Amino acid sequence: MRRFLAILVYLGMIIFLISISTCKSQETKGYERHLPSADQKTERFELRFSPKWYPQAQFAGIYMAIEKGIYDQYGLDVSLKDPLSGEVALSLLESGQIDIANFDLSQAVMTNCDSTRIVNIGQISQKNSVLLVGKRSRGISSISDFNNKKLGIWRRTSHIVTEAFIKKNGLNVQMIPIDWSVQVFIQDAVDVINVMRFNEYYQLLQAGFREEDLFIVDLSDYGLEIPNEGFYVTPQFFQEHPEECRAFLQATIDGWLYAFSHQEETIDLVLKIMHDANIRANRAHQNWMLDNMKEIVMPSVAEIGILKRKDFEKTVEICHKYSNLKREISFEEFYPYAAK
Amino acid sequence: MKNFIPMPQNKEEHSLTYQLISFIFSVMLVIFFCSILATRTIYSKVMFKSQLNNMRHLVHERIYLIDGIMDKVETLARTSQDLIVNHDLSPEEIERYLQTLLTENNQIHSICLADGFDSGANPQVMYTVRQRFHSREIINTDYRYQDWFQIPYLTGEPYWSEPWVDEEGKGEMVISFSIPFYTTGKFNGLLRFDIELKYIQGLMTNNINFKIGNNFIVSSTGTLVAHPDQRLVMNQSLFSLSQEFNEDSLAKLGTAMTSGKNGFIKIGPNSPFKDSWIYYQPLVRNHWSVGIALDEEYLMKDINLILFIQTVTYILMFLTISMVIYFRTKSVSRPLKALVEAADRIGSGDFNFHIPQSRSSQEIAALSQSFSTMQASLKEYIDKLRVTIEEKNKIRGDVIYASEIQTKLVPENTIHPFGIRDLRVYGILEPAGDIGGDLYHYFLIDEYHFCFVVADVLGKGIIAAMAMTMVSTFLPSIAPFYKRSSTMLKELNNFLCRNNLESNFVTAILGVIDLRSGEMEYSNCGHVPFFIRKIDQSLHKYNETHSTALGVFENIDIGHDVIKLDIGDEMILFTDGVTDAMNINDEFLGIRGLQEIINNLSTTTPEDTAHQILKEVHDFARGSSHVDDITILVMDYKHPGGVLHS
Known part of the structure; x- marks a missing residue:
């Protein structure tokens, strides 16, 4: 029996060692496959990227790609600009002050409601993370309790899907634009608040709320399973620099894969970036966020970075139904990689 | 020893x-x-x-x-x-x-x-x-x-x-x-x-007059807004620390502090508040709460010091007491050891060994004195014992010798004594000790008269043996002069009365068989009955007595009876050692029991009959501590087996 166990252990160790070496060689091969030539390496292409939110583990893949020199290996010189979203981001993209920006899928569709102003070069979020929460102690325990209540929505980012939810369910709520703080909800200045599962929701848990204290609506459960942020550039930029756009996406994906497999190191870096930026941060929160991001970014390895046609079509359908989208937008026009 | x-x-x-x-x-x-x-x-x-x-x-x-x-x-x-x-x-x-x-x-x-x-x-x-x-x-x-x-x-x-x-x-x-x-x-x-x-943070650190682990303020969401560790301030809440360090007590503290309560709580070993006691109370103006954490180690410092001092005191006390006991018992045990050695020497037979006298304590001195007295008494006792044992051994030697003589006084068993063809005789005498007081004896008075006697001397030991010896030697010496059972016994009685110093009386049956006519004259002086087993296996008991026991009253008249012996009659005589045999329930065998034994006999020779009866009596008395001399004398007259055999 003991001998049998020893043989099993040896076999296990051999399989483990082989798998590690295979993984390593695959990773190296992956980089090599996308690595530009030696000449290109010396002249790195400068890319200015503006994330949609303040530094946090939501962008851990990008931080790790910069930190580990993955962008360098792809011949890119990526710099992070101030967080921007919506109209401001669009104007900076169009004026050439930044090259790449984050938009939520619904926000990007609506940005293109008249003409194609931005194109998707990579879909990082594959899942909806938006939740609506209310306090059960304030009598909110069903969707109908939202009626005639104040709903806090982010003023800086898209809330098209939240609005679609309100309209779809025929609710009468007072939308209150808010900034990043959840104090308005804690202090009962609003009754319901828009939160991201990976961020504000956990802030509420860290403020002493328990899951059972809250009435939670996951928009995905109400036919609004629309993924959130992706990378967008202007059509012109994409036409001029298709290889760099592809390299940026690939390097970012590699950054995410690195982050997921080196969680402690990644959290250390995220916390450092946040402390340097004077942003409140704690390890438990960022760990939670990175765990969530793993599910959001990589439900399966095959889906990572790709915008799926069904997600796009569902978003367009919702925008037609609940927002002011009048024209038809083709998948190929929105997502140039689909055309190839 | x-x-x-x-x-x-x-x-x-x-x-x-x-x-x-x-x-x-x-x-x-x-x-x-x-x-x-x-x-x-x-x-x-x-x-x-x-x-x-x-x-x-x-x-x-x-x-x-x-x-x-x-x-x-x-x-x-x-x-x-x-x-x-x-x-x-x-x-x-x-x-x-x-x-x-x-x-x-x-x-x-x-x-x-x-x-x-x-x-x-x-x-x-x-x-x-x-x-x-x-x-x-x-x-x-x-x-x-x-x-x-x-x-x-x-x-x-x-x-x-x-x-x-x-x-x-x-x-x-x-x-x-x-x-x-x-x-x-x-x-x-x-x-x-x-x-x-x-x-506000400065107010928390001023004028704290004793060592405090952590003092802190949390906001309405449990966020640390003041804490000695600046890295925690505004980054961590009690809830986030609870999650990060997996310390449930911090979440409990967070809930209590954010809900405006006051009290004490013990925080577990994880987190920056490790193993501390926290008192918390809310501020009046807003929903913040102030807490002071005291390190449990600090809290227990004084008590630990007291316990340490107590432990050291106990160790010193123990060592001191142990040393005192050690040296004191050493001084006490020294004379005791000497006494033990002396006792060993005396025990091994050296009664002249000098017992040391100690004055270290009254008890030890008394013990030494007692030892000396004991030594002297032991010596005297052993000397006396030695003399006694020597005497006893001498007496024992005499007794064994007397026993041998006594055995020799009893006739040696032969199938036809003195060559008498018509009689077969077999006797057993089993003394309870080395020597006994029972006797059987038989001899020819003249050519045609066969005399037998079975007697029991009261008591045991040397005196009884002496009396028995007197009887067994006296009777053959007077038999040729008197020939009749009654007169022989009368003479024996007078002889015993005159010569028996201890007044041991004797019971006896004496019989004289006329070998020509088969008539048997016998006298029973206070003795147990005897039986005659006929050739047809019928049994006759003869329990008439003709006088009291012998050796008590001088000149008494003794009667007699005469029986005509038939061919094959087997006479069975015995002493009370047989009938008085007791079983483990202290029940006597009795005449009736013996009668039953004899009735069940299927033996054909006196020897077999005697041995079979003895065996049955032994079986009956097995396990009993009661022992007495046993004598059985069996004779048959003109038994066909005996005649044929001869």
Whole structure:
């Protein structure tokens, strides 16, 4: 029996060692496959990227790609600009002050409601993370309790899907634009608040709320399973620099894969970036966020970075139904990689 | 004797010193643990209570200080709001008034006035830098989404904010009291008074007069707004620490502190508050809570010191007592050891060994004296014993010799004694001791007369044996002169009465068989009956007695009976040793029992009959301690087997 166990252990160790070496060689091969030539390496292409939110583990893949020199290996010189979203981001993209920006899928569709102003070069979020929460102690325990209540929505980012939810369910709520703080909800200045599962929701848990204290609506459960942020550039930029756009996406994906497999190191870096930026941060929160991001970014390895046609079509359908989208937008026009 | 006393294997372990010290050690150990337990329980409660009271006072003191500042700022803000809303002051007058407040109250870090919100006027932020007054207009409308503005704006209630960085002011982290104001019921502005967070934090560290692990403030969300470890401040809440360090007690503390409760709680070993006791109490002005954490190690320091001193004291006491016992028992045991040695020597037979006399203690001296007395007594006793044993051995030798003589006095068994063809005789004499008082004897008086006798002398031992010897030698000597059983016994009686010093009486049956006619004359003097087993197996008992026992009364008349013996008659004679045999239930065999034994006999020779009866009697008496001389004499007359055999 003991001998049998020893043989099993040896076999296990051999399989483990082989798998590690295979993984390593695959990773190296992956980089090599996308690595530009030696000449290109010396002249790195400068890319200015503006994330949609303040530094946090939501962008851990990008931080790790910069930190580990993955962008360098792809011949890119990526710099992070101030967080921007919506109209401001669009104007900076169009004026050439930044090259790449984050938009939520619904926000990007609506940005293109008249003409194609931005194109998707990579879909990082594959899942909806938006939740609506209310306090059960304030009598909110069903969707109908939202009626005639104040709903806090982010003023800086898209809330098209939240609005679609309100309209779809025929609710009468007072939308209150808010900034990043959840104090308005804690202090009962609003009754319901828009939160991201990976961020504000956990802030509420860290403020002493328990899951059972809250009435939670996951928009995905109400036919609004629309993924959130992706990378967008202007059509012109994409036409001029298709290889760099592809390299940026690939390097970012590699950054995410690195982050997921080196969680402690990644959290250390995220916390450092946040402390340097004077942003409140704690390890438990960022760990939670990175765990969530793993599910959001990589439900399966095959889906990572790709915008799926069904997600796009569902978003367009919702925008037609609940927002002011009048024209038809083709998948190929929105997502140039689909055309190839 | 010495060899039969098991001596201890390890002398050290069983020495008096060792046993006393181990006993004292065990008792002291029990007392030690009890006292440690009692000290720990009682003292720790008292000390714990006292330390917790200290903590409570300290927290009260901090709360008094912080609440005092907040109260002052809140009162100034409310007074200013009243001044702005209810008095017709010009913007310049208001600014001057607020400037005065700023310069006169160092607790106020900055003031922000958002007046005329309706008319689209921008808020004005005022502060002083090195006594110089600054006033700046906030142009960016982002302020409308900051908590200090948005929450009182939405709720219509004054609001104490969480710490935030006032980028439009001095760029420091502040906490703000915002009070909205209304014109004709409509929101028209807001007045904000700021206190620098560092100022509040400073109040937590000043004048702490004993070592405290951590003192801290948490906001209404459990966020640490003041803590000695600056890395935690504004980054961690009690809940986030609970999650990060997997310490449930911190979440409990967070819930208690954010819900405005006060009390004590013990925090587990994980997290920056490891193993500390925390007293917490809420501030009055806002929903914050102040806590003071005391390291359990510090809390237990005094009690641990007491326990340490107690332990050392006990160890010293034990060592001292052990040493005293060791040396004292050594001095006591020295003469005892000498006595033991002396006892050993005496035990091995050296009765002249000198017993040492000790004066170390009265008890030991008395013991030595007793030993000496015992030695002398033992010596005397052993000498006497030696003489007695020698005498006894001599007597024993005589007795064995007497026993041999006695055996020889009884006729040796032969099938036909004296060649008499018509008689077969077999006798058994089994003395209870070495020598007995029973006797059987037979002899020819003349050519035609065969005499037999079975007698039992009262008592046992030498005297009885002597009497028996007298009977067995006397009868053959007088038989040729008297020939009749009655006269022979009469003579024997007179002889015994005259010569029997101990007055041992004798029972006897004496018979004379006329070998020609088969007539048997017999006399029974106080003896047990005898039986005649006929050839047809019928049994006749002859229990007539012809006088009392012999050797008691002189010149008594003794009668006799005559029986005509038939061919094959088997005479069975015995002493009371047979009938008085007892079984384990103390029941006698009796005549009836013997009769039954004889009835069941199927033997054909006197020898077999005698042995079979003896065997049955032995079987009956097996297990009984009662023993008596047993004599059985069996004779048959003209038995066909005997005649044929011959």
